[in-house]
Amino acid sequence: MTETKMPTRIQGEWIWKNSLLNHPDSFLLMRKEFVCSTVNLDTTLWISANCAYQLFINGRFVGFGPRAHQNCGVSYVDMHEVTYYLESGINVIAALVYYNADQGGHNKHSPGLWCQMEAQGKLLLCSDQTWVVREGNCYCAPRARLSKDQGLSQFFNADDSPLNWTTPVFLTDAQWKHPDYSTIVGDDFGSKLEPHPLAPPGIAVENPVPLPFARGRLVLPPNWTQVTFEEADGNGLETYAANTFLFSEVDEELPALIYSDDPMKFFCNNRLVLNAAEAMGTEVKLPLRAGWNRLLLVQNPGRHAMGMVMMIPSDDGREFWFGRAPEQKAAEGWNIVGPLKLSLEEATPSLKFERLVQDNYVPELEYLTDPDAYLSQSRFEEETLPADEEEAKLAWSRPLRTGDYVLYRLDMVRYGFVRVTLEATAGDLVDITIGCRRTGNGFISAGKGVRGTGTIRCRNARNVYLTFIPTDCFYIMISVRHASSSIKVLGISFEELTRNERQETTFRCSDELLNQFWEIGKQTLRRSAAFVPLAESRADNDCYMLDAYIDAVNMSVTFGDYEYASARLRQFLDAQLENGDIPALTFGSRHASQVHQLFFLPVWIYYNYRFTANITRLKETIPNLDLTLEYFEAMIDENTGLLVDTETRFSFDSRISSGEFRAGEIPTYINALFCRFLLSAAEIYRTIEDEGKANHCYELAGKVAEELRNRNFDPACSLFCRWSLESERMPDHNLFANFCAMFGGVLPLSSFEYFFYSFFNYDPPFDRSDESRHPYFHFLFMEMMFALGQKEWPFRYFRDYWSKRMCPEANAWRVDFDHADPAPTKFSEGSCVSPNIFLVREILGIRIAEAGHSVIYFNPAFHQVDWAESVFPMARGRLKVKWAVQEDGSLDVTLDSSFPVKILPEMSHKQLANTVFRLGEKVTLLNPTPDYDIDDDEGDDSRE
Structure with a gap:
């Protein structure tokens, strides 16, 4: 990806209006005319605003930002390549800037805009008092919040908005003034500038026109x-x-x-x-x-x-x-x-x-201040349209009157902005609702506890409504609250906010269901990579470690975006507290503990190193790892040598397992995950050749595992209890505790059969516990099962789980098995978890043997699919893999690479003898170890 570099010299000021300095929920329209004698190929704009902006150049929508910083004393800078938007002669840069403090006034950012534009190193413009600004009262009215603690729903009074203010064809009036507040860029709150770690910013890309889906009337208002x-x-x-x-x-x-x-x-x-x-x-x-x-x-x-x-x-x-x-x-x-x-x-x-x-x-x-509530309690009656195509077109083009609605649908759930163009009369009221599913009464839902309705008060003739905040969208409903005569929809479009990826993995196989998994996962990752958290204390903006870790490894294998993965990790390391704790990224004044997910920090650090082989970056993480280790060691109870009732003792509320623990109780899952933490940390210390710390981690893991087995392991059923057997409560041998025990290396492999048949069935229905439904569990469970060498059953379980999570028509994952709603784009509760990494590793058969993909294990799943092919971007180049089972049962394999790579087949000698390898010039095929001989029988080990 293009690296974000700050200008050599920071110029310009933070600019705003004095009258709005202490007013939360305020908009400011800002514009500046400038001249380009010639359009240079390398024209860059840096911009930051507190707390959000929409950027326009010559009337064209460029982008939205910046993504919020977890440190309230810093403002992130977005870097836009803007050559494409410029013209020779007079140009206009315009920004709609929104400032909204946290409820209770905890936002430490001061409102303002800073920007600087350069062409081949020469300054074209910067933010200063020569700009002109106008209060955005046309966006302000009593209105409902989008959801708990988030900014207010959109309202736009087009009749009070200056026409064409983002374009060069514009006449100012007396309401436009020069900014009367400015301050230098420094280290004060809200003025210290840093490039955004997830650079570059998302770009708005127009998608295929949303198609008409239904129209009718509101027939029963409440x-x-x-x-x-x-x-x-x-x-x-x-x-x-x-x-x-x-x-x-x-x-x-x-x-x-x-x-x-x-x-x-x-x-x-x-x-x-x-x-x-x-x-x-x-x-x-x-x-x-x-x-x-x-x-x-x-x-x-x-x-x-x-x-x-x-x-x-x-x-x-x-x-x-x-x-x-x-x-x-x-x-x-x-x-x-x-x-x-x-x-x-x-x-x-x-x-x-x-x-x-x-x-x-x-x-x-x-x-009405909450039209979403009014519409959600109304009933909509769908009109039956003519079967004749020409007559149907005429029906769709009919103007809308009071009480009418028209519904559009995208080709899939996308994340971005809706633009609606209407022809109306001054004072007409139109409500525009965006959501991902239709409710029983015909309305559109944006999700539980979320309002998806904005309002435009129209001017005479042409009106343009552009949503300000990016959101998930599948359906768009235009409903007329009041029309003097009629309203005509002139156009509707969706501009997707997307991270501009340089490359992506192609994956196809003979199983169309797995291909669907890949495509849905890819689109989910597109949305998650473009997700913009606002500078507000809202739980849906929170980013938790497991979500970010799973998202990062999937982004690496799906788009080869290793910089994104590294930047995600860096965000958490930069947020580490002085005591070693790393809270969830909340982007506001809230604090969200994630101590139970913090056990996965070394797993993520080592994963990141395995992808890139960047030993320098690995060593940079060691102080953070050391501090985290000290943090957990300080919580060990001196009497038991284990982590004891951490929820009660330390008021942690970020659980990844259900169930409260009483004072003095020893949670199995927490201590088992601590063992996983220690074993992964030891691998990192060994990689950097610090044998002393590595041995310390191994020894401590052994002590924790032994104490946990002595206190919580029940030999009567060869399973762990959720808490110690000495507890006053009845033993509870739940799934998650035992999974964590095996994942952490505490439950002996000899107990695998007891574990498997206690919580799963060999044939459908596979699950005996609702705990297995959570995306966190399924992802980690698949990691463990494939690592243990299980084969046929995990593939069947994998297919069954993700097929139940699919929303094929929306190209998205469902919230869960019981709810058809597409999962929202957010980094909590596993909403963005996808299975793409398993398709590459376990179906295509490509897995890292040595860091940086210099040596790769190859183990194609030819017993599960007939063929698979992929072009896979790696840290140093691209690998092409194609294999197919022939009619005679032999395997034909093509491996080609743009960089030197060694391939180590994980195949039995019998399989290798029945395989034809076609190798590129830079590919070296290694012989498997002499004792490596896998049985060709693909029966699942759990049955033995």
């Missing part, structure tokens, strides 16, 4: 009401309140759904109905009595917050009316008071409004 505190302009610490009155003819408990993003208390009459930090469709029951009922909301709203939306399902057609007083002639809506001296914690239903200054709020569909 009853709803809302209240919004539009005057709230602070950090969510002030208290506001609102009340309304609802009439009921009888005593009843009325079901309702509450949506809110801010801390709140909600009362019905004198009863507390809901006390929550947020509510994403929380089900409540309103205890109504016959007559008038008072509903009271007390809340700490943030800037541009949605307030509260309440949906009342009513399949029987019953309608509800909310009045500002308990009488029939009262005006509709809510009474609002605040800010109050009263804190939210002290709020009770005794709060009276009569002696306070009140404002009125009338909910109108035009100003």
Whole structure:
């Protein structure tokens, strides 16, 4: 990949507007005209913004960034090659910059933009006070958050947005000013610049046009009401309140759904109905009595917050009316008071409004703050389109009116930006929903607890809506909330954010199911490599070690992207704390422990070295490994010599196994993984010829294994208990504890048969435990089974597992066996785990024998597939592999390489005698060791 290098001399300043310095949730439109007398071939732009930007040059969308840094005192820099976007003469660079502090104001980054453009080393422009800027109020309105703790949903008032502001054909007005805030680039928070480790940044690539999928009408909207505190302009610490009155003819408990993003208390009459930090469709029951009922909301709203939306399902057609007083002639809506001296914690239903200054709020569909909630509780009726192709085209091209919707679908789940072009009338409201599946009522879901709906308030004639934040997309729904006459969809496109890979592995075999696994895995990796975490404390942005490790090794074998793999590892090593702990990368103010995944650090370090043979980089990791070893050794209990109830003693909450452990209990899986850590660390120390540390790790691993066997191993069933046998609780010989014991080398191989038949079946259904469904487990389990020399059964199990995870039409993995939703792009919970590395290693038969692929084991799975072929990028070049089983049972193998490589067949002498090798000039075939003689019978060892 192209290495990101900073400019020789940093020029330019951080620029912003003083009026927006202390305003979270603010947008700034920024542009600069510059002249290129000639367009040079090497024109580079460096750019950074806190916290996110969209970049345009001459009206063309260039990219989005930067990806967040786990260190809040540093801003990442993206480097864009922009020659392609420039023209001779006047050019325009434009950026839409968004600043949003963490909830509670913990974001230490100051808002701002910095950029610098050079052509062949000569400065073309930099960020300074000659730019012009305009507050992006057209993007700001009371609106709902995308999900818990993440930025607000997109709203775009096209009628208030300057036309063509990203292009040279533009006339400024009085609202455009020069930036009145600037500061030099230095070491202060938010101004220290570093190149992004996962360089280069993702590029936006336009994909095939999304195809029309369905159209129809919204036929059954829900009853709803809302209240919004539009005057709230602070950090969510002030208290506001609102009340309304609802009439009921009888005593009843009325079901309702509450949506809110801010801390709140909600009362019905004198009863507390809901006390929550947020509510994403929380089900409540309103205890109504016959007559008038008072509903009271007390809340700490943030800037541009949605307030509260309440949906009342009513399949029987019953309608509800909310009045500002308990009488029939009262005006509709809510009474609002605040800010109050009263804190939210002290709020009770005794709060009276009569002696306070009140404002009125009338909910109108035009100003609905959570259209996703409204649409998700509505029902959509699909239109039957004509069978005739020409008539169907005419039906699709019909303009949309109020209540109409049209649905489009991509060819697969992709990660990026949706662009919609509409012809409309000023004031028309269109909701655009992006998601990966259709719900039972015909709506589009973006995932559990995630809102996928944005809104555009149209101007006259042509309107362009471009999503600001990249997201997963399979379906795109355009629904018309209000149209003065009609709205026409002029165009719809999807611009995929993707990492520009120089090369990729080609893989094909005779088994089409395995080919599907490869393609889905490849597309999943494309999305994960382009994933952009924002600078906010949101769990979905977290990056955990197992996810990053599995992603990195798959990226290496699928795209030959060893720099990506190394940079991923470097991110975690750079985040190491002074005590040796390495938390998950949270990109904000949160702290997420991942101590149980930290056991895999040396496994990943050694994997990385085996791929590249870069001994210098390996040695650079040793101080981190030393500190991590000291971290774990300090946690060993002096009495037992083992790690004891670490969750309780150290408040660790990042488990990779279910189950709580009580004080004093010895978890089998943690100590077994510690043994794996020690054995892998010893391999690293041996590689750098530090025999003292290597022997120390081996000795400590032996002691831990012996103590664990003495305390937790149950000889009655030849299995480990989850905790020590002396525990007061009943023995629990669960799968994960015993898997970790075998994975860590603690469970003797003589117990493999007991292990296998205790938790698996030889024939389908293979699994006896739900623990085996998790992607973490399956990946590590396959690693272990293939390493143990198991053959036929692991292949069958592998096929069965991943076929159950497939969403073929979306070209994505399912969340799990029981849910058809495509797994989201994120680095937690195994969402991006893919099996590509096993297809190369175990089907194609290519495995590293010596670091850097200088010597390669070759063991083709000719008993599983009839043929396989691949062009495989390695650290020093490319290897071409092609083999096929002939009609007479012989094997025809072609091996060619662009660099010198030695191939060591892992095949019996009988198999070798029945194989024809066709070798390139740089390929040397080694003879297997004399005692290497594999039985041709492919029966699974676990049956013996």
